[in-house]
Amino acid sequence: MPRPCFCGMGGIAQHSTTNRVAQVSILRPGRPQLWTSFLTVLLLFTPLALPAQPHFSGAKALDYARQFVAIGPRWPTSPGHLKAEEFLRNQFRHDQLEEDTFTANTPIGPVAMRNFIVRFPGKKDGVIVLATHYETNYWLRNINFVGANDGGSTVGLLMAIGDQLRADVARGKALDGYSVWLLFDDGEESIQPTWTTSDSTYGTRHLAAKWQRDGTLGRIKAFILADMIGDKDLDIQRESRSAGWLVDLMTKAATKFGYGHHFFQTEEEVEDDHLPFVERGVPSIDVIDLDYGPNNSYHHTAQDTMDKISARSLTIDGDVFLETIHLIDAR
Amino acid sequence: MRLLLVALALTIAGVLGRFLWITQMRLRSYAGTLPPLTSEELELRYRLSAEVSYLSVTIGDRSLLHPQSLQAASEYLSSNLREQGYAVVEHPYSVQGEPVNNLEATLPGTSGTLGQVIVGAHYDSVAGTVGANDNCTGVAGVLEIARLMRQMKFRRTVRFVLFVNEEPPYFQTADMGSRVYAHQLRQDGVPISGMISLETIGFYSDEPGSQKYPPVLNLFYPSKGNFIGIVGNTESRGLVRESVRDFRESTRFPSEGIAAPGDWLGIGWSDQWSFWQEGYPGIMVTDTAPFRYPYYHTPKDTVEKVNFDKAARVVDGIRKLVEELANKP
Numbered sequence: 001m002p003r004p005c006f007c008g009m010g011g012i013a014q015h016s017t018t019n020r021v022a023q024v025s026i027l028r029p030g031r032p033q034l035w036t037s038f039l040t041v042l043l044l045f046t047p048l049a050l051p052a053q054p055h056f057s058g059a060k061a062l063d064y065a066r067q068f069v070a071i072g073p074r075w076p077t078s079p080g081h082l083k084a085e086e087f088l089r090n091q092f093r094h095d096q097l098e099e100d101t102f103t104a105n106t107p108i109g110p111v112a113m114r115n116f117i118v119r120f121p122g123k124k125d126g127v128i129v130l131a132t133h134y135e136t137n138y139w140l141r142n143i144n145f146v147g148a149n150d151g152g153s154t155v156g157l158l159m160a161i162g163d164q165l166r167a168d169v170a171r172g173k174a175l176d177g178y179s180v181w182l183l184f185d186d187g188e189e190s191i192q193p194t195w196t197t198s199d200s201t202y203g204t205r206h207l208a209a210k211w212q213r214d215g216t217l218g219r220i221k222a223f224i225l226a227d228m229i230g231d232k233d234l235d236i237q238r239e240s241r242s243a244g245w246l247v248d249l250m251t252k253a254a255t256k257f258g259y260g261h262h263f264f265q266t267e268e269e270v271e272d273d274h275l276p277f278v279e280r281g282v283p284s285i286d287v288i289d290l291d292y293g294p295n296n297s298y299h300h301t302a303q304d305t306m307d308k309i310s311a312r313s314l315t316i317d318g319d320v321f322l323e324t325i326h327l328i329d330a331r
Numbered sequence: 332m333r334l335l336l337v338a339l340a341l342t343i344a345g346v347l348g349r350f351l352w353i354t355q356m357r358l359r360s361y362a363g364t365l366p367p368l369t370s371e372e373l374e375l376r377y378r379l380s381a382e383v384s385y386l387s388v389t390i391g392d393r394s395l396l397h398p399q400s401l402q403a404a405s406e407y408l409s410s411n412l413r414e415q416g417y418a419v420v421e422h423p424y425s426v427q428g429e430p431v432n433n434l435e436a437t438l439p440g441t442s443g444t445l446g447q448v449i450v451g452a453h454y455d456s457v458a459g460t461v462g463a464n465d466n467c468t469g470v471a472g473v474l475e476i477a478r479l480m481r482q483m484k485f486r487r488t489v490r491f492v493l494f495v496n497e498e499p500p501y502f503q504t505a506d507m508g509s510r511v512y513a514h515q516l517r518q519d520g521v522p523i524s525g526m527i528s529l530e531t532i533g534f535y536s537d538e539p540g541s542q543k544y545p546p547v548l549n550l551f552y553p554s555k556g557n558f559i560g561i562v563g564n565t566e567s568r569g570l571v572r573e574s575v576r577d578f579r580e581s582t583r584f585p586s587e588g589i590a591a592p593g594d595w596l597g598i599g600w601s602d603q604w605s606f607w608q609e610g611y612p613g614i615m616v617t618d619t620a621p622f623r624y625p626y627y628h629t630p631k632d633t634v635e636k637v638n639f640d641k642a643a644r645v646v647d648g649i650r651k652l653v654e655e656l657a658n659k660p
Contacts, residue, residue, distance in 0.1 A: 076381075076384075077381045077384040077385045077388065077389060078385065078389075079385075079407070079410060079411065079414070081381070082378070082381065101373060101374075101376075101377050103380065103639070108384070108388045108634075109384065109388060109633060109634040109635045110380065110384075110634060110635050110639075111380070111381075111384055112376075112377045112378075112380035112381045112384070112639075114377065141389070
């Protein structure tokens with residue numbers, strides 16, 4: 001997990017939406033019961049009238065997360081980190097998997113790090129990247145910090161999304177839209193307790209620079225970062241530097257499933273893995289719930305455990321991510 | 332006068348011949364451009380880096396001044412080898428009332444009667460240092476060679492051993508980890524065909540004059556510290572020459588060898604010395620440590636000084652010579 005940016009923090013509350021007010025205004029005096037009954041019936045039967053769309057399996061994502069988090073702490077250089085790598089390698093062994101190994105210059109010296117990129121080809125020219133970091137914090141190495149939500153949940157999410165993409169590719173030789181790449185990046189967390197721009201986001205800084213050099217960046221239509229969104233109490237903020245059109249598309253996707261109230265009710269600026277891409281002009285969005293536990297009290301503590309995340313939240317995430325991909329494809 | 336000149340000439344020729352006998356090895360040291368790292372070497376570089384960082388940064392000083400750190404290192408190394416599928420045997424002994432461990436993982440050979448091969452490194456550090464190059468690099472090298480050889484079969488049994496207490500004040504004393512271990516091997520009548528000690532293998536320089544030597548040897552060796560050294564005593568000359576040949580045949584990396592009297596400066600400065608004391612042949616594979624590395628035995632012996640690109644090439648080359656030795660009839 002990233003750090004909230006306190007410089008220019010918006011904190012715009014949008015709990016009372018104008019849409020809700022507009023709906024109330026069409027209710028005419030004298031006929032409220034009839035209208036209410038009509039709307040109730042409409043709400044009850046409308047989903048049945050739509051084409052059936054199976055939900056994403058949050059349970060499967062949760063199971064992946066559980067297996068991954070069971071490895072234990074996985075901070076850079078630790079034995080757990082090597083096990084986490086092996087877990088990812090094994091999961092994607094039959095896919096187009098690239099291991100992007102590099103050495104990060106950190107406050108504790110050079111540290112070996114590794115990004116994992118899994119490519120699912122699409123018929124359209126262009127790439128949508130779904131990203132999460134997978135390591136835990138070096139500076140929390142002595143408190144058995146396992147990052148169930150922070151890293152673990154989104155690794156499970158992307159693995160389950162990978163299952164779906166794999167099946168889609170198998171059916172049609174390629175995805176109907178853009179290629180989708182899953183990025184499991186290393187070294188998002190700072191090595192020292194104090195987050196700085198030079199001591200954080202090692203994996204994405206390395207990869208964004210590399211992809212800039214080799215021209216890959218120009219092919220990326222959207223960079224979608226998932227962070228800390230397994231939280232049972234799902235409350236995804238609108239991250240200020242995320243691309244507006246991506247926020248709009250994701251809002252549309254969430255609304256389609258009736259998940260709108262979980263998304264973008266407040267705004268916050270967050271320093272996270274999307275920034276190396278934002279800074280290079282790649283349309284990016286940080287999908288993050290930086291409100292984890294009472295007053296964010298589980299964040300970066302030994303309290304970040306599996307009991308705090310839910311299949312329900314991961315279902316919501318998966319549904320919205322996949323729908324957002326479709327909306328980007330159709331754009 | 333003529334007799335005197337003849338005697339002088341013969342003496343010079345004898346001395347020169349003696350030095351050539353000590354310093355000249357089979358095949359030539361690789362002198363070309365280093366090729367790109369192979370995918371196996373890239374993986375090695377990564378893993379060596381993680382292991383050296385863990386030992387030198389996370390654990391740090393691994394001397395008996397910090398017995399808990401020494402124990403943490405022992406536990407980490409045991410765990411690493413166990414995860415590779417080895418049954419790790421701890422060989423505990425006590426030093427000034429403090430328990431310490433040598434660690435051993437064995438890859439059984441297909442022929443039980445042949446002399447065994449030992450690949451070892453010391454995992455302690457000089458007190459007050461974290462010993463990234465001396466000797467986390469050697470230890471990581473042993474771990475990686477053990478990993479790479481794990482799924483293969485060899486004629487000879489190979490023991491991967493990590494020694495405690497190589498550094499002063501235990502160096503070349505009865506409390507030195509490898510001394511205790513080698514002595515026990517002799518007591519048990521275990522035949523050993525060769526011991527290979529990985530000692531400080533991570534520092535390289537292409538600067539002219541970066542390599543220093545004990546007196547006279549500079550006449551026979553390069554001035555650039557860009558090679559790996561394979562060092563043995565006179566009794567281990569056959570092993571030294573075979574190892575240099577195998578390394579040069581398989582690995583495109585500069586290498587030099589020497590088989591000199593064991594009491595020459597620097598020749599016995601690692602765990603192979605303990606095996607010599609028991610009559611076993613042994614060699615040290617090293618970047619030459621104090622003769623090249625400016626941070627030797629100082630608090631500045633830290634992970635950023637290690638050249639993992641080159642260490643990966645060297646470890647892969649050592650692996651190949653170990654495999655040759657382990658398959659020797």
